[in-house]
Amino acid sequence: MNDLFPARExxxxxxxxxxxxxxxxxxxxxxxxPSNPVMVIPKPANLSLRPGSFALTRQTTIxxxxxxxxxxxxxxxxxxxRPATGFPLRVVRLKDGALPAGGIVxxxxxxxxxxxxxxxxxxxxxxxxxxxxxxxxxLFYGAQTLRQLLPAAVFAAxxxxxxxxxxxxxxxxxxxxxxxxxxxxxxARHFLPVEFLKKYIDLLALHKMNRLQLHLTDxxxxxxxxxxxxxxxxxxxxxxxxxxxxxxKAGDGTPYGPFFYTQAQMRELAAYAQARHVTIVxxxxxxxxxxxxxxxxxxxxxAGGPFEVRTRWGVEPNILCAGNDAxxxxxxxxxxxxxxxxxxxxxxxxxxxxxxxxxxxxxKCQARINAEGLKDEHELQSYFVRRxxxxxxxxxxxxxxxxxxxxxxxxxxxxxxxxxxxxxxxxAAKAGHDVVMSPTSHCYFDYAQAKGPGEPENIGxxxxxxxVYAYEPTPPGLPVDxxxxxxxxQGNVWGEYLWTPADVEYFAYPRVAALAxxxxxxxxxxxxxxxxxxxxxxxxxxxxxxxxxRKLTAKP
Ligand code: ACM
Ligand code: ZN
Numbered sequence: 259m260n261d262l263f264p265a266r267e268x269x270x271x272x273x274x275x276x277x278x279x280x281x282x283x284x285x286x287x288x289x290x291x292p293s294n295p296v297m298v299i300p301k302p303a304n305l306s307l308r309p310g311s312f313a314l315t316r317q318t319t320i321x322x323x324x325x326x327x328x329x330x331x332x333x334x335x336x337x338x339x340r341p342a343t344g345f346p347l348r349v350v351r352l353k354d355g356a357l358p359a360g361g362i363v364x365x366x367x368x369x370x371x372x373x374x375x376x377x378x379x380x381x382x383x384x385x386x387x388x389x390x391x392x393x394x395x396x397l398f399y400g401a402q403t404l405r406q407l408l409p410a411a412v413f414a415a416x417x418x419x420x421x422x423x424x425x426x427x428x429x430x431x432x433x434x435x436x437x438x439x440x441x442x443x444x445x446a447r448h449f450l451p452v453e454f455l456k457k458y459i460d461l462l463a464l465h466k467m468n469r470l471q472l473h474l475t476d477x478x479x480x481x482x483x484x485x486x487x488x489x490x491x492x493x494x495x496x497x498x499x500x501x502x503x504x505x506x507k508a509g510d511g512t513p514y515g516p517f518f519y520t521q522a523q524m525r526e527l528a529a530y531a532q533a534r535h536v537t538i539v540x541x542x543x544x545x546x547x548x549x550x551x552x553x554x555x556x557x558x559x560x561a562g563g564p565f566e567v568r569t570r571w572g573v574e575p576n577i578l579c580a581g582n583d584a585x586x587x588x589x590x591x592x593x594x595x596x597x598x599x600x601x602x603x604x605x606x607x608x609x610x611x612x613x614x615x616x617x618x619x620x621x622k623c624q625a626r627i628n629a630e631g632l633k634d635e636h637e638l639q640s641y642f643v644r645r646x647x648x649x650x651x652x653x654x655x656x657x658x659x660x661x662x663x664x665x666x667x668x669x670x671x672x673x674x675x676x677x678x679x680x681x682x683x684x685x686a687a688k689a690g691h692d693v694v695m696s697p698t699s700h701c702y703f704d705y706a707q708a709k710g711p712g713e714p715e716n717i718g719x720x721x722x723x724x725x726v727y728a729y730e731p732t733p734p735g736l737p738v739d740x741x742x743x744x745x746x747x748q749g750n751v752w753g754e755y756l757w758t759p760a761d762v763e764y765f766a767y768p769r770v771a772a773l774a775x776x777x778x779x780x781x782x783x784x785x786x787x788x789x790x791x792x793x794x795x796x797x798x799x800x801x802x803x804x805x806x807x808r809k810l811t812a813k814p
């Protein structure tokens with residue numbers, strides 16, 4: 259995509275803006291017809307349009323089969339649809355499996371190949387709506403699709419009058435392509451309020467994304483309360499100043515923080531996410547990107563400090579001392595509390611960009627290299643990650659880290675997040691390790707979305723929507739028997755140049771919508787033109803949800 263909006267995209271936008279006027283405007287919604295197709299993102303695996311539509315009314319009830327699985331989703335759906343419709347949408351238990359007219363029915367069914375762990379069937383006829391799935395996740399995704407079949411006004415927080423709440427008759431059978439459908443937020447560089455994180459999680463759920471990696475610690479800030487080490491937030495959650503907006507080499511002279519999340523807040527957020535079938539993956543960076551921790555505890559560095567929380571972006575040479583058992587115990591203590599807080603099976607330990615200069619000069623690190631028969635400092639990093647891997651595994655969890663953890667040998671239980679291109683991911687998968695693909699080329703959502711001066715200040719790099727959409731997470735050369743190791747992909751919204759929630763939304767959307775289709779929709783069902791057509795409708799939903807996405811028009 260170049261700076262100017264391509265004519266093809268503009269045409270699609272105009273055409274579908276017109277088509278969806280009836281969907282969200284004041285007049286009754288039109289039933290779907292071939293000229294008004296079903297505009298769901300991510301595109302369902304199998305969908306056929308049927309004649310007619312179902313009208314949601316004041317009398318509609320939401321029925322469940324009595325399983326907790328169906329009951330929970332019934333409550334969620336009723337709560338999701340009530341504000342905009344103003345309908346009571348009573349939740350009632352289904353009697354004898356019958357489908358009475360006027361109902362939305364949620365049922366748990368046996369798992370089969372078409373449903374998998376997270377899939378659903380959604381059948382809409384003029385008489386009723388039925389969602390069935392083998393899991394609560396599947397039912398939840400059926401409910402998400404149903405919301406998108408309604409006029410965009412259904413996403414409003416308050417009662418909308420004059421809208422015809424009609425749902426096109428469809429038969430959908432759907433399940434995700436990838437198990438890991440991730441997004442990363444960097445709350446270390448710029449802190450984000452809990453209320454915004456909740457909104458972001460709701461948006462991920464709308465797009466059937468299921469992982470939110472929180473980058474909780476870095477050189478520029480430590481954002482998570484750790485009970486055993488209160489100095490981490492007393493000292494590490496504050497920095498003297500930040501790079502100046504528009505002149506990044508200079509300081510802005512403005513103290514930042516202290517900003518951090520309490521454990522109570524994170525526990526509550528993890529539950530909030532889980533209820534929306536999103537898992538928060540906590541990331542605690544080590545041994546590099548660790549200066550905020552070392553500013554609170556310089557005794558765990560090689561040289562001893564003193565240090566201050568870093569006030570400029572970039573890679574910091576002072577890192578955790580891998581020759582010091584007390585430093586390793588410190589890292590493990592922190593992870594113990596993290597594991598208690600977050601139910602995620604995967605615990606992210608960062609592992610990227612750890613310069614080895616300090617280790618080369620450190621007597622303890624060199625003694626460790628000798629004692630363990632390690633070849634060099636890369637093998638020392640590998641030694642360190644192996645110890646952390648063993649610790650995390652002993653708590654019943656799995657370690658995941660950036661692809662630098664391959665250097666010096668990969669720890670036995672490690673999963674690799676491949677960011678410096680895809681080669682690290684390929685090497686890890688070939689060695690039988692699981693992989694999440696997140697290459698800068700397709701997944702760095704802090705890069706500019708268009709070239710030229712019209713875009714807000716950013717880290718550099720260029721990643722237009724079309725490139726995100728074109729991403730293929732399974733490397734073509736990967737042997738077939740290794741492909742199951744590619745768990746999925748993740749879009750990273752790094753925060754150096756994102757100051758506010760509005761900035762985060764601008765950089766994340768609509769790219770997250772494109773990535774959602776990469777990781778959900780079967781590759782053969784993808785089409786960028788078709789996506790743009792559906793996106794034109796989808797952006798109206800995001801308008802109603804007050805998301806500050808980047809407009810698909812020419813730059814302002
Ligand atoms: C990274 O972007 N350093 C993982
Ligand atoms: Zn050392």
